[in-house]
Amino acid sequence: MMRIGRSIFSAAAMVAACWLAQGEATAQDAPKVYRVGLLTSGPPGVGLLGPELVRDFVRRGYVPDKTIAFEPRAAQGKIDLLPALVEELVASHVDVIITVSYPAAIAAKEHAGGIPIVVTLSGDPVATHLVDSLARPGGTITGVSEIATELSAKRLQLLKEAVPGVHSVAVLWNADDLGMTLRYRAAEEEAAKLGMVIVPLGVHAPDDFDTAFTEMTKTPPDAILMVTDVLTNLNRKRVIDFAAAHHLPSIFEYDSLAHDGGLMAYGPNMSDIMDRAAGLADRILHGAKPADLPLELPTRFQYAVNLKTAKALGITISESAQLRADDVIE
Amino acid sequence: MSAEPPAGADRPRRPLFQKYFLALFIAVVVPLLASGAIEAWFGYRDERTNISQRLRTEANAAAGKIQAFLDDIRDQLEWTVQLPWSEGSDERHRYDVLRLLRQVPAIVDVVLVDGKDIERLHASRTDPDIVNSGTDHADDPAYLGARAAGVWYGPVTLHKGSEPYMTIAVAGSRESAGVTIAVINLKLIWDVISAIHVGTAGDAFALDREGHLVAHPDISLMLRGEDDAAVAALRRLQQASLAAGDEAVAGADAGHRTVLAAMARVAGPDWMAFVEQPTVEALAPLRRALWRTAILVLLGALFAAALAWLLARRMTGPIRLLEEGAALIGAGRFDQPIHIATGDELERLAARFNQMAGELALSQERSERIARLKRFLSPQVAELVEQAGQDEALAGHRAEVVVLFCDLRGFTAFSAAAAPEKIMSVLGDYYEALGAIIVRYEATLTSFSGDGLMLLLNAPMRCPDNPAERAVRMAVDMQQAVQALIVGWRRRGYQVGFGVGLARGEATVGRIGYEGRLDYTAIGSVTNLASRLCAAAEDRQILIDEAAAASVSGTIALESLGTRRLKGFDEAVPVFTVGKTIITGEIDSRVGT
Numbered sequence: 001m002m003r004i005g006r007s008i009f010s011a012a013a014m015v016a017a018c019w020l021a022q023g024e025a026t027a028q029d030a031p032k033v034y035r036v037g038l039l040t041s042g043p044p045g046v047g048l049l050g051p052e053l054v055r056d057f058v059r060r061g062y063v064p065d066k067t068i069a070f071e072p073r074a075a076q077g078k079i080d081l082l083p084a085l086v087e088e089l090v091a092s093h094v095d096v097i098i099t100v101s102y103p104a105a106i107a108a109k110e111h112a113g114g115i116p117i118v119v120t121l122s123g124d125p126v127a128t129h130l131v132d133s134l135a136r137p138g139g140t141i142t143g144v145s146e147i148a149t150e151l152s153a154k155r156l157q158l159l160k161e162a163v164p165g166v167h168s169v170a171v172l173w174n175a176d177d178l179g180m181t182l183r184y185r186a187a188e189e190e191a192a193k194l195g196m197v198i199v200p201l202g203v204h205a206p207d208d209f210d211t212a213f214t215e216m217t218k219t220p221p222d223a224i225l226m227v228t229d230v231l232t233n234l235n236r237k238r239v240i241d242f243a244a245a246h247h248l249p250s251i252f253e254y255d256s257l258a259h260d261g262g263l264m265a266y267g268p269n270m271s272d273i274m275d276r277a278a279g280l281a282d283r284i285l286h287g288a289k290p291a292d293l294p295l296e297l298p299t300r301f302q303y304a305v306n307l308k309t310a311k312a313l314g315i316t317i318s319e320s321a322q323l324r325a326d327d328v329i330e
Numbered sequence: 331m332s333a334e335p336p337a338g339a340d341r342p343r344r345p346l347f348q349k350y351f352l353a354l355f356i357a358v359v360v361p362l363l364a365s366g367a368i369e370a371w372f373g374y375r376d377e378r379t380n381i382s383q384r385l386r387t388e389a390n391a392a393a394g395k396i397q398a399f400l401d402d403i404r405d406q407l408e409w410t411v412q413l414p415w416s417e418g419s420d421e422r423h424r425y426d427v428l429r430l431l432r433q434v435p436a437i438v439d440v441v442l443v444d445g446k447d448i449e450r451l452h453a454s455r456t457d458p459d460i461v462n463s464g465t466d467h468a469d470d471p472a473y474l475g476a477r478a479a480g481v482w483y484g485p486v487t488l489h490k491g492s493e494p495y496m497t498i499a500v501a502g503s504r505e506s507a508g509v510t511i512a513v514i515n516l517k518l519i520w521d522v523i524s525a526i527h528v529g530t531a532g533d534a535f536a537l538d539r540e541g542h543l544v545a546h547p548d549i550s551l552m553l554r555g556e557d558d559a560a561v562a563a564l565r566r567l568q569q570a571s572l573a574a575g576d577e578a579v580a581g582a583d584a585g586h587r588t589v590l591a592a593m594a595r596v597a598g599p600d601w602m603a604f605v606e607q608p609t610v611e612a613l614a615p616l617r618r619a620l621w622r623t624a625i626l627v628l629l630g631a632l633f634a635a636a637l638a639w640l641l642a643r644r645m646t647g648p649i650r651l652l653e654e655g656a657a658l659i660g661a662g663r664f665d666q667p668i669h670i671a672t673g674d675e676l677e678r679l680a681a682r683f684n685q686m687a688g689e690l691a692l693s694q695e696r697s698e699r700i701a702r703l704k705r706f707l708s709p710q711v712a713e714l715v716e717q718a719g720q721d722e723a724l725a726g727h728r729a730e731v732v733v734l735f736c737d738l739r740g741f742t743a744f745s746a747a748a749a750p751e752k753i754m755s756v757l758g759d760y761y762e763a764l765g766a767i768i769v770r771y772e773a774t775l776t777s778f779s780g781d782g783l784m785l786l787l788n789a790p791m792r793c794p795d796n797p798a799e800r801a802v803r804m805a806v807d808m809q810q811a812v813q814a815l816i817v818g819w820r821r822r823g824y825q826v827g828f829g830v831g832l833a834r835g836e837a838t839v840g841r842i843g844y845e846g847r848l849d850y851t852a853i854g855s856v857t858n859l860a861s862r863l864c865a866a867a868e869d870r871q872i873l874i875d876e877a878a879a880a881s882v883s884g885t886i887a888l889e890s891l892g893t894r895r896l897k898g899f900d901e902a903v904p905v906f907t908v909g910k911t912i913i914t915g916e917i918d919s920r921v922g923t
Contacts, residue, residue, distance in 0.1 A: 134492040135555030150456050157458040190458055283550065294492050294553035299517055300435050301455050320421075324428045 034062070034285045037071045037094035037115075039085055039108055041101040042230040044074035047256075049100070052271060056278035075104070077230050082107035090115065096284045098277055099143075101230055102179055105130055109141060116290040118280045119143030120273055123179035125295060134295045142280050142293040144273045152183040152227065153190030155251050155266050159223055160194055162264060162305065162321035163249045166222040168197040172212060172239060173227035175202025183227045209235050213242050220246060226262075228253040236260060247313045255304035255327055263309045264321075268298030302326050346649065350642035351635075358634030359627075366623045373623075377616040382578040385528070385592030385605055385612075392526050392534040393594035393603035396545060399522045400598050403514060404481055404500055406434050410510045411502030415444035420451075420461075427453045436518035438495065443467045445506040467509070472499035476509045483599035486516065486542040492553045493517060494544055496599065517552060519545040532589075532607030539600050541565040551584055560584035567591045568602060580609060648676040655683050664691035702848075715790055723790045724850060726840025731789045732801040732832060732878060733857050734773070735864035736764075736808060737782035739827035745780075748824070756819060756826075757781065763811040771804040776851045784861075786852050789839040798834050798881035805830045805872045806908055813870060827869025833859040834878035862896040863905065872908045879906040 036057070038049050049072045054064060062068035071092050073085035086107050089097055097112055099105045102122040109117060109130060119125060123146050131137035134145060160166055171187055173180045184200065191198045199221045201212040216224070224243050226232055232239070236252070240261040243250040251264045258265035276296050283293055304327035310317050322328060410426040413419055427440050431453060442451040449465040467473040475482025476499035484497030494516040501509045519536070523545040526534040536545035543561045546552050551560055563582050570579040571593035578592045589606040590613075596603050648670045655668035664687040670680035696716060703712035715723040738744075738760070745753050757780075764783065768775055772793075774786040785804075788797035812828040819826055835856030841848045856875075863873035879888050889909055893902035 133555075134490050135488075135553055147456050153458050154454075154456060193458070279549075288550075292554075293550045294555075296517075296549065296553065297490070297493055299515055320425065320428060323425060324432065326432060 031067060033066065034068045034096075035071060035092065035094040036068060036281060036285075037073065037089035037092070037097040039073050039075075039082070039089065039097055039099045039104045040230075041075045041077065041079055041082060041103045042233060043076055044072055047100065047270065047274075049074060053098075053274050053278055056275050057282070060278065060282045062282075077234055079103045079107075083111050086111035096281045098281055102128060102130075102177070103230075105141070105143075109139075112140070114140055116284045117141045117143070118277050118284070118290075119295075120277050121146060123182075124149065128179070131295060134297070136291070137293070137295055138291050140290050142284075142290040143295055144276050144280075145295045145297050146268070147297060149179075149182050149186050151253070151267060152186040152225070155225055155253070156187050156190045156194065156196065158264065158266050158303065158321065158324075159225065159249065159251045160196065161324070162317050163223065163315055164318060166196065166249065168199055168221045169223045169225050170199040170201050170212075170216050170221035171225045171227065172201045172203060172209075172232055174204070174229045174231040176204050177229055177231075180227050180229050180232075187225060187227075203231060206231070206235055209238055213238075216242070216246070216248075221248065224248050224250040226250065226252050226257075228257070228267075236262075244309070244312060247315075249310075249313065249315055255302045258304035258306045258309075258327070258329060261306065261309055263306055263313065263315070265302070265304045267302065269300040269302045272300045273298060304329065345646070347642045347646045350645055351638040354638035354641055355631075355634050358637065359631050362627050362630040362634075366627045369623055370620055373619045374616055377613065377619075378578070381590055381607075381612050382576065382592065385578045385590060385607065386576060386594065388526075388528050388532075388534075388605040389592040389594035389603055392523075392536075392605050393596045393601075395522050395526060396519060396536055396596050396601065396603050397598060399519055400483075400498070400596070403434055403436060403498060403512070404598075406430055407498060407500040407510045407512055408502075410440070410442065411500055411507045414502075414504055414506035415450065415508055416506075424451060424453075424461075427451060430512075431455065434512075436514050436516075437512045438489075438515050439513040441467075441511040442508060443470075443473055443511065444508040445504075447473065450508070467511075470511070472497050472511045473509050475499055476501035476511070477505075481598065485540070486538045486544055488542075488555055489515075491555050494542060494552055496544070516544050517549060520547070520549055520552075523547055526605070528605045528607045529611045531587075531611050532605060534603060534605045535564060535584075536596065536601050536603045537564060537568050539602075541568060544599075544601055545603075546584070548584065564604070567604060567606070568593070571602070571604065644672065645676075648672055648680065652676070652680060652683060655680070655687075659683070659687050659690060662694075664688065664694075724841050726838060728836055729789045729839050729852075730797075730835070731837050731839060731852050731856065732787040732797045732834045733837065733852055733860035734785040734787070734801050734805060734830065734832040735782065735861045736785075736805070736828065736830040737780075737864060738812075739829055739869045740825050741781040744824050744826050752824075756824065759815055760812065763815060764808055767804060767807045767811060771800055771807075773801075773804060774850060777849060782864075784851075784857075786839070786850075789837075789852060790850060796881055796885075798832075798878040799885055801832050801834075801878065802872070802874065802882050802886050802908060805832055809870060809872060809908075816869075829864060829867030829869060830872040831860050831863025831865070831867050831874075832872070832878055833857075833863060833875035834881060835859070835875075858898055859896070859903070862898060862903075866894060866896065866905070867907075874906040874908070876904045876906070879904075 040049055054070065057068055058064065071089055071094055073089060075081040075085060082104055090112055094115060096116045096118060097108050098118045098120065099108050100121050105117065105119040105122040117140055119130060119141055120143055122130065125131045125141070125143065125145055126133055131139060131141050156169065159169065169191065171184050173184045175181060188198045201215060203209060203212060224239065226239055236257055240250070244261065249263045251266065252258060252262045253265060253267040254270055255265045256270065280293055284290060303325045305317055305321060305325040306329040307317065308329060407430070410423070410430055413422060423442055427442065430440060431437060439452070439454045441449055444450050447466055447468040449463050449467055452460040452463060472482055472484055480501055482499040487495050489495045496514050496516055497511060498514055499509055499511040523534055523536065524547040528534065533547045535543065538544050543552050543564060554561065561584065563584055567579060567581045567583065570581055571591060578590045580588065580590055583589045583606050588609045590609055591604050591606040594603050651668050651670055655666065658666045667684045668680040670677045700712050700716050703715050760781065768785060774789060776784045776786050787793055787801050793800055808830060809828065816826060816828060833856045835854065837852035837854030837856050839852045841850050843849045859875050863875060867873045874888060882888065887909055888906040891905045891907055893904050895902050
């Protein structure tokens with residue numbers, strides 16, 4: 001009897017819930033144009049500010065200019081511009097800001113008021129105190145974290161595996177950026193284990209690249225490892241050209257640089273990062289709070305080997321490296 | 331037909347229409363409601379069973395997909411434990427691992443342990459590979475687990491407090507092939523779990539035995555680490571499902587939706603795969619069925635109401651007609667028949683009403699006629715005349731009749747001197763006394779004027795006995811009654827007497843007069859004779875003609891007064907009288923009492 005009574009009650013409650021929920025479902029939001037601010041310390045139109053991110057949003061059902069509008073802002077290496085760019089985004093009432101690089105993330109955090117921020121390529125956000133923890137970011141920031149520091153050592157190993165004869169490796173990095181310096185140090189540590197020698201070539205400004213090139217011309221290393229940030233990325237072409245001219249194997253962080261002519265690249269899959277960033281921004285546009293959205297670590301890694309470059313350099317890439325590569329450019 | 335109640339009729343306290351309407355309505359609606367409720371109840375139970383079965387099937391499918399994801403990884407790992415560790419096999423093992431890392435993106439780290447528990451290779455996606463570290467895995471539960479069961483699934487751990495990782499270890503069939511221990515990033519189950527849809531809004535997720543979320547379409551939920559409220563809601567669903575067995579359970583999901591959820595086990599790692607569907611959606615067929623039932627009940631109720639209204643109307647309409655008809659009859663209008671053609675008892679009742687009205691009309695007519703007859707006939711005679719048929723009885727004909735006249739002596743002188751109220755008082759007593767006697771003797775009163783009366787016997791109805799004798803006895807009674815009055819009158823000084831004359835003979839009897847004022851009378855010499863005899867009679871005297879006297883000889887003692895000359899009669903007429911002694915004696919005896 002009790003059971004039946006309870007069942008009847010729960011049945012009635014469920015039916016009531018059905019009707020209530022139906023009522024809620026009919027009250028739909030009016031179509032709204034979401035505004036997404038894109039902020040990078042680097043160049044415009046590439047990477048996260050390129051067409052791929054737009055496609056990620058389209059794939060989630062957004063229609064550009066109808067239900068979503070993008071506000072791209074690029075500091076083009078001039079980090080002091082970032083706060084002003086953030087102010088611009090605030091003024092254009094963006095609903096969320098997606099940042100590229102740590103300087104962009106910190107500028108957004110400091111100047112965007114309460115606007116939710118999705119960070120990418122900004123190192124380890126917990127270590128840099130952008131957020132409280134990966135699982136519970138706590139503030140207005142979420143995004144895709146990086147595990148770039150340890151990857152420097154991995155790159156060095158991959159370099160040795162692909163071109164076993166490599167002994168001395170010149171490392172190019174932005175010496176002004178703590179995150180980049182940490183990456184350099186990881187490489188240095190690993191080199192000791194592998195019995196390799198690191199030639200540190202820290203740069204501070206575009207002009208420093210000439211100094212670095214002069215250095216490498218004077219005492220040629222066996223290979224180049226470039227730590228990628230806005231500064232080095234803006235000068236990637238020069239590094240790739242120099243490596244080609246001097247028949248130096250090189251390894252970069254993102255597969256796009258291998259496609260640009262670098263010999264190898266190993267790092268998190270950029271498309272994956274962009275897609276996750278778009279995914280998090282989408283959740284925020286649908287009302288989720290950044291504090292409730294854990295930061296995500298890169299899941300997929302891309303190992304690209306450019307055999308054309310290898311051929312041009314006159315280098316043979318080892319069999320195991322070719323086997324390991326996800327992307328072999330021929 | 332008028333819907334208005336007849337004038338003066340009160341509204342019924344509980345109108346028939348209301349009663350019929352209610353009764354009919356309830357008779358139809360109650361079974362409808364009952365059947366609707368029963369249908370809804372059983373429908374609900376069936377639907378719950380259906381939903382349970384469907385969700386369980388979906389849960390099994392989801393568990394199968396998760397299992398397939400893990401099995402695929404296991405199969406790939408098995409490729410790395412085919413080859414026994416021997417001199418020169420290191421490179422081939424390394425190639426196996428490189429291939430594995432490329433094939434299975436979910437693998438973060440791989441460790442190859444040889445048949446002697448020694449780690450030979452540690453390959454990672456993020457860290458430099460380590461070859462021949464020499465670490466002993468003899469006490470590693472992963473190694474031991476894989477050795478014991480072939481495959482070992484480790485507990486779920488949170489990488490950097492966020493990302494769920496799990497270790498899978500696979501042992502080769504030959505001990506020398508060693509064991510491969512791989513760390514899996516469970517985030518990659520997302521591809522599998524997010525592809526599972528139940529209905530339009532339902533989805534799937536999985537928890538391990540400790541309640542860690544190992545698969546969910548919302549990646550963020552998987553990354554929230556320990557003690558998350560949303561995951562706690564899923565754990566409650568897990569507890570409820572474990573308690574409910576095969577039944578689908580209701581509860582809130584991570585997004586605070588009310589859902590129905592079913593569970594299936596993922597055998598390998600001992601996980602539980604769940605599918606959930608919003609209750610709203612899951613119960614949509616039931617809701618549709620309930621709507622159908624509700625609409626049917628409503629239609630039934632409307633139909634019942636219409637039917638009840640019609641039937642009640644059919645009942646009360648004729649009843650109102652009957653009511654109106656009865657009112658008309660009450661008002662004495664018998665010429666308005668009630669028209670009811672319902673073919674049922676009501677029609678019969680109306681026919682009865684009409685019949686009754688007709689009979690009442692006849693009866694009234696008759697009683698009016700009797701009332702008319704009673705003006706000159708005694709009530710009994712009037713009844714008889716009425717029964718015999720008025721026209722026949724009252725038609726003019728010759729008949730043997732006895733005519734009796736009587737009047738007061740000295741009344742003219744008295745009336746000239748007395749006050750009107752005294753006159754009327756005397757006449758009132760006089761007629762009251764005579765009226766009772768006339769009625770008793772069933773005599774026909776043809777006329778009276780002032781103190782004089784003319785009575786007729788044997789007409790219009792024949793007397794059963796001797797009319798003359800009856801007339802004489804009546805005259806005696808009249809004399810006695812009036813003489814008794816006269817005693818009183820004389821005491822008051824009124825000098826009046828009373829005389830009676832009667833005669834027997836043939837006369838023409840019948841109605842005379844005009845429409846509205848008809849009298850019955852007898853015409854003939856016998857009438858004249860009786861009138862003359864009355865005029866000739868002294869106070870206390872009853873004069874009787876020869877024919878009447880002859881009729882009563884032997885029954886009543888008469889004395890002859892010889893012959894008398896009477897006005898209007900050429901010859902002297904023999905006259906008889908009832909002995910004065912009889913009258914006086916009777917009077918005396920009456921006075922004495």
